[in-house]
Amino acid sequence: MADLSLTDVQAAAERIAGVAHRTPVLTSRTLDERVGAQVFLKAENFQRIGAFKFRGAYNAISQLSQEELQRGVVAYSSGNHAQAVALAGRLAGTKVTNLMPSDAPPTKVAATKGYGAEVVHFDRYTQDRAALAAELVNERGMTLIPPYDHYDVMAGQGTVALELIEEVGQLGALLVPVGGGGLMAGCATAATALSPGIRMIGVEPAAGDDHARSLAAGERVTIDVPRTIADGQAVAAPGELTFAINRRLVEAFELVTDDEILAAMTFAFERLKIVLEPSGASALAALLAGRIQGLPERVGVVLSGGNVGLERFQDLLAKG
Known part of the structure; x- marks a missing residue:
């Protein structure tokens, strides 16, 4: 596209x-x-x-191949996209890892974990979340589902x-x-x-x-x-x-x-x-x-x- x-x-x-x-x-x-x-x-x-956010996350994840779903997905978000990818990933049967700021609202972190996703924290003011996500993609072979781009x-x-x-x-x-x-x-x-x-x-x-x-x-x-x-x-x-x-x-x-x-x-x-x-x-x-x-x-x-x-x-x- x-x-x-x-x-x-x-x-x-x-x-x-x-x-x-x-x-x-x-x-x-x-x-x-x-x-x-x-x-x-x-x-x-x-x-x-x-x-x-659930709309976009589900639309993206529902189009992944079976091979991509087996490898899992990664996302970065202060909370809503993280929750959306976590739920969409659970519905699709794929593992989800979310990069979330260390100061993200606790309710959003708890909800993301509640949907079964792994949460990795970072400092939004000193660390580049996109770079951190790229590292996870390279290390684990996961598919990136970005929050907007x-x-x-x-x-x-x-x-x-x-x-x-x-x-x-x-x-x-x-x-x-x-x-x-x-x-x-x-x-x-x-x-x-x-x-x-x-x-x-x-x-x-x-x-x-x-x-x-x-x-x-x-x-x-x-x-x-x-x-x-x-x-x-x-x-x-x-x-x-x-x-x-x-x-x-x-x-x-x-x-x-x-x-x-x-x-x-x-x-x-x-x-x-x-x-x-x-x-x-x-x-x-x-x-x-x-x-x-x-x-x-x-x-x-x-x-x-x-x-x-x-x-x-x-x-x-x-x-x-």
Whole structure:
């Protein structure tokens, strides 16, 4: 696959059907009145493993050969992709090794181990996770399933937008949280094909503005690993494959502060009655903070995940 197309996303939807959940679309009159638009929230916090990542992981692993499955797979992630690969690997009957930051949320580490995966820790601020994964691939002959820079992973993630537009129809804009850019690349590929003229808007933490800088520069820009409550978006640079797609299809990358993310988590809990992790609330945060100029009448927002432990959730909302 040399690029990503709507056909690839549709094929992924067929592969994950009956395995991944078709997540609900939520609406809120209070939210609509507050922002002045009709908002459709794609609630990926209700996906298997609690985040959208299962879609891409399963789509990729389900296409491996029997020989590759026998050798096992390796992934690196702060948590959600790790859990997704662990579960997808278990369903496929293959051994999974996950590289996870030493400061990854304990609930995500526990869940990854609970799905049967081996966890190897590293320091996200001083060690190169991709290099460490390459070593494991060479040493053990395993197949790498990266968190975003992989066409099959991106195609799986694109089923989020595919389902949303199939259910609610044409949208004027779609707001998507951005870490490495795989969710956005998949969603932008599907949404721009299905809803011509749609404005694709990525959202990242203000401390981790690598996509915004890269779009402005016209090339990938690397920053220091950001320190933000949005651990799923603490990425130093856009993916090579993801950015090639996103620079063509994405209008802008908006930034939100940790405080605005906390406000969105609180709104989601109090008004929508759902739990979102910080990364999962960032796109909603941009909407609530008024970051989008000229908001169209119909807006989609991806709530990308809800993997946050009770103690951390309480601590975060107390700060918010």
